[in-house]
Amino acid sequence: MKKPSVRFGAILLALFVTILWSSSWVLVKINLQDIPPLTFAGLRYTLAALILLPGLVKHKAQVKSLTKKDWTRLVILGLVFYALTQGGMFLALDHLETVTLSLLLNFTSVLVAIIGIFTIREIPKFLQWLGIVIFIAGALVYFYPITALTGEVWGYAFAGITVVGNAVAALLGRSINRDKLAHPVVVTAVSMAVGALVMLGVGLMVEDFPALNVTNILVIIWLGVVNTAFAFSLWNRSLQTLTAVESSIINNTMLIQIAVLAWIFLDERLSWMDIVGLSLAAVGVLLAHIRPRPSNIAPE
Numbered sequence: 001m002k003k004p005s006v007r008f009g010a011i012l013l014a015l016f017v018t019i020l021w022s023s024s025w026v027l028v029k030i031n032l033q034d035i036p037p038l039t040f041a042g043l044r045y046t047l048a049a050l051i052l053l054p055g056l057v058k059h060k061a062q063v064k065s066l067t068k069k070d071w072t073r074l075v076i077l078g079l080v081f082y083a084l085t086q087g088g089m090f091l092a093l094d095h096l097e098t099v100t101l102s103l104l105l106n107f108t109s110v111l112v113a114i115i116g117i118f119t120i121r122e123i124p125k126f127l128q129w130l131g132i133v134i135f136i137a138g139a140l141v142y143f144y145p146i147t148a149l150t151g152e153v154w155g156y157a158f159a160g161i162t163v164v165g166n167a168v169a170a171l172l173g174r175s176i177n178r179d180k181l182a183h184p185v186v187v188t189a190v191s192m193a194v195g196a197l198v199m200l201g202v203g204l205m206v207e208d209f210p211a212l213n214v215t216n217i218l219v220i221i222w223l224g225v226v227n228t229a230f231a232f233s234l235w236n237r238s239l240q241t242l243t244a245v246e247s248s249i250i251n252n253t254m255l256i257q258i259a260v261l262a263w264i265f266l267d268e269r270l271s272w273m274d275i276v277g278l279s280l281a282a283v284g285v286l287l288a289h290i291r292p293r294p295s296n297i298a299p300e
Helices: 004-031 037-058 060-065 068-095 098-105 108-119 126-143 153-178 184-206 214-238 244-252 254-265 272-287
Strands: none
Touching (some): 004 098, 037 060, 037 214, 060 184, 098 126, 098 254, 108 126, 108 244, 126 244, 126 254, 153 184, 153 244, 244 272, 254 272
């Protein structure tokens, strides 16, 4: 069992990362008007991977010690977590409203909880299940009546791919980091490089490369350096302590954060129904973290 102070620090670290990621939504949505989605995602994550390369040199002993099985797991993580999930999110944002996609992504925790029982042997406690249910209820209340669910069929298809990919990536990432396969920088750099190159390659093949202005370039740099290279390294570090369900629930607090950021920076007022929904979501997050860790079918 992890010490309370270690676990609390991991929760704060993960929450900080989600704040950075929440700010990305606004930046991505605005700049998608100028940059095609896959090229945009590829540029962002390729830049981040390049920044993380020195970390591989620093931990070259660990890189050399990776087995064929370890490399396979990292490549799969890169394809699922970055190429499939992040690429799918950029494509979905290009077709759907931000609010619609945000709602759909909040159902990731249910998939993580169910699939995790059979794959990484983590059984959520009763309060974690209750937290998930309350969180989803809060999300539904916040968006009620769900008249915002408008968009193109392709948008919903990309959103579905993103939700499934996000759930699988959460479980795979938790499994890799729980096993302490390598330093978080190594895990992040290798998997991100794989996913980024796939996204950028596909983007360059199917999309026209845009004429980037100064604002576009600055946004790509910020997203690549701070919200990706720095943030994903911290996220993988937190996964060495937090379970898959816990990290997924923390990731879902972005629903609350995005709403607050929209209220502060976009002057979008919150109704009483919105406040009730966000409060329920917050209670769900709290309940999901009362117990230190879920029961295991077998020892790790």
